[in-house]
Amino acid sequence: MAASLHALIDATAHAGLDFRFLLDAYERVPFLQGIVVSIGIVVSTMCGSALAGLLLLLALRGRNRWSAGAARAFVELTRNTPTLVQLYCAFLVLNMLITQWLRESHLDNPFKPFFWVVLVLSLHKGAFHAEALRAGFDALPAQTLEGAAALGFDRATRFWRIELPLAFRTALPALVNNFVELVKASALASAIAVGDITYQSIMIWTQRDNVLALMILILAFFGLLTWLVSLAGRWLERRLWIPGYGA
Template sequence: MSSTNAISTALDALARVGLDYRFLLDAYDRTPFLTGMLTSLEIVVSTLAGSVVAGFVLLLLLRSRNRAVAGTTRAFVELARNTPTIVQLYCAFLVLNMLLSQWLHQQNLDNPFKPFFWVVFVLSLHKGAFHAEALRAGFDAVPAQTLEGAESLGLSRWVRLRRVELPLAIRTALPALVNNMVELVKASSLASAIAVGDITYQSIMIWTQRDNVLALMIVILLFFGALTWLVSRAGRWLERRLWVPGYGH
Protein backbone atom coordinates (compact mmCIF):
# COMPACT_ATOMS: atom_id res chain seq x y z
CA MET A 1 0.00 0.00 0.00
CA SER A 2 1.42 3.40 -1.00
CA SER A 3 1.81 6.19 1.53
CA THR A 4 -0.99 8.17 -0.17
CA ASN A 5 -3.38 5.22 0.10
CA ALA A 6 -2.37 4.65 3.72
CA ILE A 7 -3.09 8.29 4.59
CA SER A 8 -6.42 8.14 2.76
CA THR A 9 -7.37 4.95 4.63
CA ALA A 10 -6.43 6.51 7.98
CA LEU A 11 -8.44 9.66 7.25
CA ASP A 12 -11.44 7.56 6.23
CA ALA A 13 -11.19 5.67 9.51
CA LEU A 14 -11.12 8.92 11.48
CA ALA A 15 -14.09 10.21 9.51
CA ARG A 16 -16.13 7.18 10.55
CA VAL A 17 -15.70 8.16 14.23
CA GLY A 18 -16.65 11.79 13.60
CA LEU A 19 -13.24 13.34 12.93
CA ASP A 20 -13.30 14.27 9.26
CA TYR A 21 -9.87 15.42 8.09
CA ARG A 22 -10.34 14.32 4.49
CA PHE A 23 -10.12 17.95 3.37
CA LEU A 24 -6.35 17.52 3.70
CA LEU A 25 -6.44 15.34 0.59
CA ASP A 26 -8.04 18.13 -1.43
CA ALA A 27 -5.60 20.84 -2.51
CA TYR A 28 -8.51 23.29 -2.85
CA ASP A 29 -9.04 23.16 0.94
CA ARG A 30 -5.59 22.06 2.09
CA THR A 31 -3.67 24.99 0.57
CA PRO A 32 -5.68 27.82 2.21
CA PHE A 33 -5.73 25.90 5.50
CA LEU A 34 -1.94 25.60 5.60
CA THR A 35 -1.67 29.23 4.49
CA GLY A 36 -3.97 30.12 7.39
CA MET A 37 -1.63 28.38 9.84
CA LEU A 38 1.28 30.40 8.46
CA THR A 39 -0.75 33.62 8.67
CA SER A 40 -1.57 32.89 12.31
CA LEU A 41 2.13 32.40 13.05
CA GLU A 42 2.92 35.70 11.32
CA ILE A 43 0.29 37.48 13.41
CA VAL A 44 1.62 35.99 16.64
CA VAL A 45 5.25 36.85 15.92
CA SER A 46 4.38 40.37 14.72
CA THR A 47 2.14 41.17 17.67
CA LEU A 48 4.57 39.76 20.24
CA ALA A 49 7.30 42.02 18.92
CA GLY A 50 4.95 44.98 18.43
CA SER A 51 3.49 44.71 21.92
CA VAL A 52 6.95 44.76 23.51
CA VAL A 53 7.86 47.93 21.60
CA ALA A 54 4.50 49.51 22.44
CA GLY A 55 4.89 48.56 26.10
CA PHE A 56 8.27 50.23 26.43
CA VAL A 57 7.10 53.36 24.62
CA LEU A 58 4.00 53.63 26.79
CA LEU A 59 6.10 53.09 29.91
CA LEU A 60 8.43 55.95 28.96
CA LEU A 61 5.45 58.19 28.31
CA LEU A 62 3.87 57.23 31.63
CA ARG A 63 7.11 58.17 33.38
CA SER A 64 7.40 61.45 31.51
CA ARG A 65 7.92 64.57 33.62
CA ASN A 66 5.40 66.32 31.40
CA ARG A 67 2.10 65.90 33.23
CA ALA A 68 0.04 66.34 30.07
CA VAL A 69 1.94 63.57 28.30
CA ALA A 70 1.82 61.25 31.31
CA GLY A 71 -1.88 61.97 31.89
CA THR A 72 -2.85 61.38 28.27
CA THR A 73 -0.88 58.14 28.22
CA ARG A 74 -2.52 57.02 31.46
CA ALA A 75 -5.95 57.65 29.93
CA PHE A 76 -5.02 55.58 26.86
CA VAL A 77 -3.67 52.73 28.99
CA GLU A 78 -6.85 52.61 31.08
CA LEU A 79 -9.01 52.68 27.95
CA ALA A 80 -7.00 49.88 26.34
CA ARG A 81 -7.05 47.73 29.49
CA ASN A 82 -10.72 48.20 30.32
CA THR A 83 -12.46 47.69 26.97
CA PRO A 84 -12.86 44.40 25.06
CA THR A 85 -10.17 43.61 22.52
CA ILE A 86 -12.66 42.78 19.79
CA VAL A 87 -14.43 46.13 20.29
CA GLN A 88 -11.10 47.91 19.85
CA LEU A 89 -10.45 45.87 16.71
CA TYR A 90 -13.85 46.73 15.24
CA CYS A 91 -13.44 50.41 16.09
CA ALA A 92 -10.04 50.50 14.41
CA PHE A 93 -11.03 48.55 11.31
CA LEU A 94 -14.64 49.63 10.79
CA VAL A 95 -14.25 53.26 11.89
CA LEU A 96 -10.67 54.48 11.64
CA ASN A 97 -9.91 52.41 8.57
CA MET A 98 -13.10 53.54 6.86
CA LEU A 99 -12.41 57.23 7.60
CA LEU A 100 -8.85 56.82 6.37
CA SER A 101 -10.06 55.10 3.20
CA GLN A 102 -12.52 57.90 2.50
CA TRP A 103 -9.84 60.56 2.97
CA LEU A 104 -7.36 58.71 0.75
CA HIS A 105 -10.05 58.22 -1.88
CA GLN A 106 -10.52 61.98 -2.01
CA GLN A 107 -6.78 62.25 -2.68
CA ASN A 108 -7.07 59.59 -5.42
CA LEU A 109 -5.00 57.19 -3.34
CA ASP A 110 -5.55 53.60 -2.22
CA ASN A 111 -5.59 52.61 1.42
CA PRO A 112 -2.35 50.66 2.04
CA PHE A 113 -3.51 49.32 5.40
CA LYS A 114 -5.02 45.86 5.06
CA PRO A 115 -6.88 43.88 7.76
CA PHE A 116 -3.63 42.13 8.74
CA PHE A 117 -2.11 45.50 9.67
CA TRP A 118 -5.06 46.48 11.85
CA VAL A 119 -4.96 43.19 13.74
CA VAL A 120 -1.25 43.58 14.51
CA PHE A 121 -1.64 47.28 15.30
CA VAL A 122 -4.59 46.90 17.67
CA LEU A 123 -3.32 43.80 19.47
CA SER A 124 0.14 45.33 19.88
CA LEU A 125 -1.26 48.48 21.46
CA HIS A 126 -3.77 46.54 23.55
CA LYS A 127 -1.20 44.23 25.11
CA GLY A 128 1.38 47.00 25.11
CA ALA A 129 -0.81 48.74 27.70
CA PHE A 130 -0.65 45.64 29.90
CA HIS A 131 3.10 45.37 29.36
CA ALA A 132 3.51 49.01 30.41
CA GLU A 133 1.66 48.38 33.67
CA ALA A 134 3.71 45.25 34.37
CA LEU A 135 6.92 47.16 33.72
CA ARG A 136 5.73 50.06 35.88
CA ALA A 137 5.25 47.63 38.74
CA GLY A 138 8.74 46.29 38.08
CA PHE A 139 10.22 49.77 38.24
CA ASP A 140 8.35 50.49 41.47
CA ALA A 141 9.87 47.32 42.96
CA VAL A 142 13.46 48.48 42.40
CA PRO A 143 14.88 49.20 45.89
CA ALA A 144 15.24 52.89 46.70
CA GLN A 145 18.73 52.21 48.05
CA THR A 146 19.78 50.95 44.62
CA LEU A 147 18.57 54.14 42.95
CA GLU A 148 20.27 56.29 45.60
CA GLY A 149 23.52 54.41 45.04
CA ALA A 150 23.30 54.92 41.28
CA GLU A 151 22.58 58.61 41.77
CA SER A 152 25.50 58.98 44.17
CA LEU A 153 27.78 57.63 41.45
CA GLY A 154 26.77 60.55 39.25
CA LEU A 155 24.83 58.48 36.71
CA SER A 156 22.43 60.49 34.56
CA ARG A 157 18.71 59.76 34.59
CA TRP A 158 18.93 57.99 31.22
CA VAL A 159 21.95 55.89 32.26
CA ARG A 160 20.23 54.92 35.52
CA LEU A 161 17.16 53.91 33.54
CA ARG A 162 19.09 51.85 30.99
CA ARG A 163 21.73 50.22 33.17
CA VAL A 164 20.18 49.99 36.64
CA GLU A 165 16.39 50.28 36.72
CA LEU A 166 15.44 48.53 33.48
CA PRO A 167 17.47 45.31 34.02
CA LEU A 168 16.05 44.90 37.53
CA ALA A 169 12.51 45.93 36.57
CA ILE A 170 12.37 43.42 33.70
CA ARG A 171 13.34 40.58 36.04
CA THR A 172 10.53 41.49 38.41
CA ALA A 173 7.96 42.06 35.67
CA LEU A 174 8.89 39.05 33.53
CA PRO A 175 6.25 36.61 34.88
CA ALA A 176 3.49 39.17 34.20
CA LEU A 177 4.96 39.96 30.78
CA VAL A 178 5.00 36.27 29.83
CA ASN A 179 1.40 35.91 31.01
CA ASN A 180 0.45 38.88 28.81
CA MET A 181 2.16 37.25 25.85
CA VAL A 182 0.29 33.99 26.40
CA GLU A 183 -2.95 35.98 26.39
CA LEU A 184 -1.79 37.74 23.24
CA VAL A 185 -1.28 34.43 21.42
CA LYS A 186 -4.86 33.47 22.25
CA ALA A 187 -6.20 36.90 21.27
CA SER A 188 -4.61 36.55 17.82
CA SER A 189 -7.51 34.26 16.88
CA LEU A 190 -9.70 37.40 16.79
CA ALA A 191 -8.14 38.18 13.41
CA SER A 192 -10.87 36.08 11.81
CA ALA A 193 -13.44 38.66 13.00
CA ILE A 194 -12.29 41.07 10.26
CA ALA A 195 -11.73 38.36 7.62
CA VAL A 196 -7.98 37.92 8.01
CA GLY A 197 -7.23 34.50 6.55
CA ASP A 198 -5.75 32.91 9.67
CA ILE A 199 -6.28 29.33 10.80
CA THR A 200 -9.59 30.16 12.49
CA TYR A 201 -11.02 31.93 9.43
CA GLN A 202 -9.90 29.18 7.04
CA SER A 203 -11.33 26.52 9.34
CA ILE A 204 -14.69 28.29 9.35
CA MET A 205 -14.65 28.36 5.55
CA ILE A 206 -13.95 24.64 5.44
CA TRP A 207 -16.46 23.48 8.03
CA THR A 208 -19.29 25.47 6.47
CA GLN A 209 -18.83 23.26 3.40
CA ARG A 210 -17.88 19.94 4.99
CA ASP A 211 -19.66 20.04 8.37
CA ASN A 212 -16.55 18.89 10.25
CA VAL A 213 -16.61 21.43 13.06
CA LEU A 214 -15.38 19.03 15.76
CA ALA A 215 -12.34 17.89 13.79
CA LEU A 216 -11.22 21.42 12.98
CA MET A 217 -11.90 22.76 16.46
CA ILE A 218 -9.56 20.10 17.84
CA VAL A 219 -6.86 21.25 15.40
CA ILE A 220 -7.37 24.90 16.38
CA LEU A 221 -7.18 24.05 20.09
CA LEU A 222 -4.00 22.02 19.61
CA PHE A 223 -2.47 24.72 17.41
CA PHE A 224 -2.96 27.55 19.89
CA GLY A 225 -2.21 25.26 22.82
CA ALA A 226 1.18 24.43 21.29
CA LEU A 227 1.94 28.12 20.66
CA THR A 228 1.02 29.21 24.19
CA TRP A 229 3.06 26.32 25.62
CA LEU A 230 6.11 27.42 23.61
CA VAL A 231 5.73 31.03 24.77
CA SER A 232 5.34 29.91 28.37
CA ARG A 233 8.40 27.64 28.20
CA ALA A 234 10.45 30.39 26.59
CA GLY A 235 9.42 32.73 29.40
CA ARG A 236 10.42 30.22 32.07
CA TRP A 237 13.80 29.75 30.37
CA LEU A 238 14.30 33.50 30.23
CA GLU A 239 13.44 33.86 33.92
CA ARG A 240 16.13 31.32 34.83
CA ARG A 241 18.58 32.92 32.42
CA LEU A 242 18.12 36.42 33.87
CA TRP A 243 17.93 35.42 37.51
CA VAL A 244 20.29 37.42 39.73
CA PRO A 245 21.28 35.46 42.88
CA GLY A 246 19.83 37.16 45.93
CA TYR A 247 17.40 39.32 43.94
CA GLY A 248 13.78 38.48 43.22
CA HIS A 249 13.85 34.98 44.75
Protein backbone atom coordinates (compact mmCIF):
# COMPACT_ATOMS: atom_id res chain seq x y z
CA MET A 1 0.00 0.00 0.00
CA ALA A 2 2.75 2.43 0.96
CA ALA A 3 4.71 1.54 -2.17
CA SER A 4 1.67 2.16 -4.35
CA LEU A 5 1.10 5.55 -2.68
CA HIS A 6 4.73 6.53 -3.23
CA ALA A 7 4.49 5.48 -6.89
CA LEU A 8 1.29 7.49 -7.37
CA ILE A 9 2.76 10.59 -5.75
CA ASP A 10 5.89 10.31 -7.91
CA ALA A 11 3.78 9.89 -11.05
CA THR A 12 1.60 12.94 -10.30
CA ALA A 13 4.70 14.98 -9.47
CA HIS A 14 5.68 14.83 -13.15
CA ALA A 15 2.38 16.60 -13.90
CA GLY A 16 3.22 19.37 -11.45
CA LEU A 17 1.00 18.08 -8.63
CA ASP A 18 2.49 17.91 -5.16
CA PHE A 19 0.77 15.31 -2.99
CA ARG A 20 3.78 14.68 -0.75
CA PHE A 21 1.82 15.90 2.29
CA LEU A 22 0.06 12.51 2.24
CA LEU A 23 3.36 10.94 3.31
CA ASP A 24 3.71 13.24 6.31
CA ALA A 25 1.53 12.20 9.26
CA TYR A 26 1.74 15.74 10.67
CA GLU A 27 -0.23 16.99 7.64
CA ARG A 28 -2.03 13.83 6.53
CA VAL A 29 -3.86 13.25 9.82
CA PRO A 30 -5.40 16.76 10.03
CA PHE A 31 -6.42 16.50 6.37
CA LEU A 32 -8.23 13.20 7.00
CA GLN A 33 -9.81 14.69 10.12
CA GLY A 34 -10.98 17.58 7.95
CA ILE A 35 -12.79 15.12 5.70
CA VAL A 36 -14.56 13.65 8.74
CA VAL A 37 -15.50 17.12 10.00
CA SER A 38 -16.90 18.10 6.59
CA ILE A 39 -19.02 14.96 6.45
CA GLY A 40 -20.22 15.68 10.00
CA ILE A 41 -21.24 19.20 9.00
CA VAL A 42 -23.13 17.93 5.96
CA VAL A 43 -25.00 15.21 7.86
CA SER A 44 -25.83 17.51 10.79
CA THR A 45 -27.07 20.34 8.58
CA MET A 46 -29.16 17.98 6.45
CA CYS A 47 -31.00 16.82 9.56
CA GLY A 48 -31.16 20.31 11.04
CA SER A 49 -32.39 21.96 7.85
CA ALA A 50 -35.09 19.29 7.39
CA LEU A 51 -36.37 19.96 10.90
CA ALA A 52 -36.16 23.74 10.44
CA GLY A 53 -37.97 23.53 7.11
CA LEU A 54 -40.81 21.50 8.60
CA LEU A 55 -41.20 23.87 11.56
CA LEU A 56 -41.23 26.90 9.26
CA LEU A 57 -43.79 25.21 7.03
CA LEU A 58 -46.04 24.53 10.03
CA ALA A 59 -45.76 28.17 11.07
CA LEU A 60 -46.44 29.44 7.54
CA ARG A 61 -49.53 27.25 7.19
CA GLY A 62 -50.73 27.78 10.74
CA ARG A 63 -53.80 29.77 11.69
CA ASN A 64 -51.88 32.08 14.00
CA ARG A 65 -51.25 35.28 12.05
CA TRP A 66 -48.35 36.34 14.26
CA SER A 67 -46.38 33.11 13.94
CA ALA A 68 -47.12 32.95 10.20
CA GLY A 69 -45.95 36.55 9.78
CA ALA A 70 -42.79 35.94 11.80
CA ALA A 71 -42.02 32.82 9.78
CA ARG A 72 -42.57 34.68 6.50
CA ALA A 73 -40.29 37.53 7.64
CA PHE A 74 -37.60 35.03 8.65
CA VAL A 75 -37.82 33.19 5.32
CA GLU A 76 -37.54 36.42 3.33
CA LEU A 77 -34.62 37.70 5.41
CA THR A 78 -32.79 34.37 5.20
CA ARG A 79 -33.32 33.84 1.48
CA ASN A 80 -32.33 37.39 0.54
CA THR A 81 -29.06 37.73 2.46
CA PRO A 82 -25.76 35.92 1.77
CA THR A 83 -25.03 32.80 3.80
CA LEU A 84 -21.52 34.02 4.61
CA VAL A 85 -22.89 37.28 6.04
CA GLN A 86 -25.35 35.32 8.18
CA LEU A 87 -22.51 33.13 9.44
CA TYR A 88 -20.37 36.15 10.33
CA CYS A 89 -23.29 37.85 12.09
CA ALA A 90 -23.99 34.73 14.13
CA PHE A 91 -20.38 33.94 15.04
CA LEU A 92 -18.77 37.37 15.25
CA VAL A 93 -21.73 39.24 16.77
CA LEU A 94 -24.17 36.92 18.53
CA ASN A 95 -21.50 34.51 19.72
CA MET A 96 -19.37 37.37 21.05
CA LEU A 97 -22.34 38.81 22.94
CA ILE A 98 -23.02 35.40 24.50
CA THR A 99 -19.35 35.08 25.44
CA GLN A 100 -19.32 38.49 27.13
CA TRP A 101 -22.56 37.75 28.99
CA LEU A 102 -21.28 34.40 30.26
CA ARG A 103 -17.91 35.88 31.16
CA GLU A 104 -19.64 38.18 33.65
CA SER A 105 -20.87 35.04 35.41
CA HIS A 106 -17.41 33.43 35.11
CA LEU A 107 -18.71 30.82 32.68
CA ASP A 108 -17.29 29.56 29.39
CA ASN A 109 -19.19 29.82 26.13
CA PRO A 110 -20.30 26.26 25.23
CA PHE A 111 -21.08 27.18 21.62
CA LYS A 112 -18.14 26.32 19.36
CA PRO A 113 -17.66 27.32 15.69
CA PHE A 114 -18.97 23.92 14.54
CA PHE A 115 -22.28 24.65 16.30
CA TRP A 116 -22.68 28.01 14.59
CA VAL A 117 -21.97 26.57 11.16
CA VAL A 118 -24.57 23.85 11.63
CA LEU A 119 -27.12 26.29 13.08
CA VAL A 120 -26.74 28.94 10.37
CA LEU A 121 -26.70 26.50 7.46
CA SER A 122 -29.66 24.58 8.91
CA LEU A 123 -31.77 27.72 9.27
CA HIS A 124 -30.66 29.05 5.90
CA LYS A 125 -31.52 25.92 3.95
CA GLY A 126 -34.56 25.32 6.15
CA ALA A 127 -36.08 28.47 4.68
CA PHE A 128 -35.57 27.09 1.17
CA HIS A 129 -37.03 23.73 2.22
CA ALA A 130 -40.11 25.47 3.61
CA GLU A 131 -40.68 27.32 0.34
CA ALA A 132 -40.22 24.14 -1.70
CA LEU A 133 -42.74 22.32 0.49
CA ARG A 134 -45.14 25.26 0.30
CA ALA A 135 -45.03 25.00 -3.48
CA GLY A 136 -45.73 21.28 -3.12
CA PHE A 137 -48.81 22.03 -1.04
CA ASP A 138 -50.01 24.60 -3.56
CA ALA A 139 -49.73 21.94 -6.29
CA LEU A 140 -52.02 19.46 -4.52
CA PRO A 141 -55.15 18.66 -6.57
CA ALA A 142 -58.30 20.17 -5.09
CA GLN A 143 -60.11 16.88 -5.64
CA THR A 144 -57.70 15.10 -3.29
CA LEU A 145 -58.28 17.61 -0.52
CA GLU A 146 -62.03 17.53 -1.04
CA GLY A 147 -62.01 13.75 -0.90
CA ALA A 148 -60.06 13.76 2.36
CA ALA A 149 -62.52 16.25 3.88
CA ALA A 150 -65.47 14.16 2.66
CA LEU A 151 -64.04 11.11 4.44
CA GLY A 152 -64.17 13.01 7.71
CA PHE A 153 -60.43 13.50 8.33
CA ASP A 154 -59.65 16.33 10.70
CA ARG A 155 -57.15 19.06 9.82
CA ALA A 156 -54.18 17.43 11.56
CA THR A 157 -54.84 14.01 10.04
CA ARG A 158 -55.22 15.48 6.56
CA PHE A 159 -51.91 17.31 6.98
CA TRP A 160 -49.79 14.41 8.24
CA ARG A 161 -51.40 11.49 6.41
CA ILE A 162 -52.37 12.99 3.05
CA GLU A 163 -51.16 16.54 2.30
CA LEU A 164 -47.56 16.35 3.57
CA PRO A 165 -46.69 12.98 1.92
CA LEU A 166 -48.08 14.15 -1.44
CA ALA A 167 -46.52 17.62 -1.17
CA PHE A 168 -43.19 16.03 -0.23
CA ARG A 169 -43.24 13.94 -3.40
CA THR A 170 -43.98 17.01 -5.52
CA ALA A 171 -41.30 19.11 -3.81
CA LEU A 172 -38.66 16.35 -3.75
CA PRO A 173 -36.64 17.54 -6.81
CA ALA A 174 -36.38 21.03 -5.30
CA LEU A 175 -35.50 19.60 -1.89
CA VAL A 176 -32.74 17.46 -3.38
CA ASN A 177 -31.37 20.54 -5.13
CA ASN A 178 -31.39 22.34 -1.76
CA PHE A 179 -29.40 19.50 -0.20
CA VAL A 180 -26.87 19.63 -3.03
CA GLU A 181 -26.46 23.36 -2.42
CA LEU A 182 -26.10 22.63 1.29
CA VAL A 183 -23.18 20.27 0.63
CA LYS A 184 -21.40 22.99 -1.30
CA ALA A 185 -22.23 25.66 1.29
CA SER A 186 -20.60 23.55 4.01
CA ALA A 187 -17.23 24.76 2.70
CA LEU A 188 -18.05 28.13 4.32
CA ALA A 189 -17.15 26.55 7.66
CA SER A 190 -13.51 27.39 6.95
CA ALA A 191 -14.42 31.09 7.16
CA ILE A 192 -14.69 30.83 10.96
CA ALA A 193 -11.79 28.37 11.36
CA VAL A 194 -13.77 25.14 11.62
CA GLY A 195 -11.29 22.37 10.79
CA ASP A 196 -13.06 21.02 7.72
CA ILE A 197 -11.35 19.81 4.55
CA THR A 198 -11.14 23.33 3.12
CA TYR A 199 -9.57 24.84 6.24
CA GLN A 200 -7.07 21.99 6.61
CA SER A 201 -6.13 22.30 2.95
CA ILE A 202 -5.48 26.01 3.39
CA MET A 203 -3.21 25.26 6.32
CA ILE A 204 -1.26 22.76 4.22
CA TRP A 205 -0.86 24.82 1.08
CA THR A 206 0.35 27.87 3.00
CA GLN A 207 3.35 25.71 3.97
CA ARG A 208 3.90 23.71 0.78
CA ASP A 209 2.53 25.99 -1.93
CA ASN A 210 0.66 23.05 -3.52
CA VAL A 211 -2.65 24.82 -4.10
CA LEU A 212 -3.45 23.01 -7.36
CA ALA A 213 -3.07 19.52 -5.89
CA LEU A 214 -5.22 20.30 -2.86
CA MET A 215 -7.87 22.10 -4.91
CA ILE A 216 -8.21 18.97 -7.05
CA LEU A 217 -8.79 16.91 -3.88
CA ILE A 218 -11.33 19.42 -2.56
CA LEU A 219 -13.21 19.46 -5.86
CA ALA A 220 -13.18 15.67 -6.01
CA PHE A 221 -14.45 15.42 -2.42
CA PHE A 222 -17.37 17.80 -2.88
CA GLY A 223 -18.10 16.41 -6.33
CA LEU A 224 -18.41 12.93 -4.83
CA LEU A 225 -20.64 14.12 -1.99
CA THR A 226 -23.01 16.06 -4.26
CA TRP A 227 -23.17 13.10 -6.66
CA LEU A 228 -24.13 10.78 -3.80
CA VAL A 229 -26.84 13.21 -2.65
CA SER A 230 -28.20 13.49 -6.19
CA LEU A 231 -28.11 9.72 -6.58
CA ALA A 232 -30.01 9.24 -3.32
CA GLY A 233 -32.53 11.86 -4.40
CA ARG A 234 -33.21 10.15 -7.73
CA TRP A 235 -33.61 6.81 -5.96
CA LEU A 236 -36.07 8.36 -3.52
CA GLU A 237 -38.05 9.92 -6.35
CA ARG A 238 -38.43 6.51 -8.02
CA ARG A 239 -39.19 4.85 -4.69
CA LEU A 240 -41.96 7.32 -3.77
CA TRP A 241 -43.46 7.75 -7.24
CA ILE A 242 -47.19 7.14 -7.31
CA PRO A 243 -48.31 5.65 -10.66
CA GLY A 244 -50.80 7.93 -12.34
CA TYR A 245 -50.54 10.71 -9.75
CA GLY A 246 -50.37 14.12 -11.34
CA ALA A 247 -51.13 12.81 -14.84
